[in-house]
Amino acid sequence: MKNYIWNMFANIKNGQTAKKSIIIQTRKNMCEHILKLLWDEGFISGYRISAENNKKLEIFLKYQKNGKPAINSIKTLSKPGKRVYYSTKQIWKIDSSKLFIIFSTHKGLKSITQCKKFKLGGEPFLIIN
Incomplete structure (x- = not known):
């Protein structure tokens, strides 16, 4: 598995630990496919291509009602x-x-x-x- 996929998941976990609502990730096709599956299943609130930089993705993190992250492991x-x-x-x-x-x-x-x-x-x- 490619390093940029693990970097994306590490950024998601670190962002959820820091209670961030949006994180920035390098744009790769494989990452976009995985993010689409995560969005379809309700693990993230959404994602989009950054308006400032075409090579970056903005990932909107999702939390449960009690404040816990949607992705545990x-x-x-x-x-x-x-x-x-x-x-x-x-x-x-x-x-x-x-x-x-x-x-x-x-x-x-x-x-x-x-x-x-x-x-x-x-x-x-x-x-x-």
């Missing part, structure tokens, strides 16, 4: 040294109400609910609680 399952792949049958056995998993499939990055909907298998990219 971010983990990886598959690593470059040990790849893990899930078939469609294995994905159906995962409880998607408790975990949000982003899969890398042959049709791009998809959430676990999208993989179940389109009957896709793939490599688990990130697990977010």
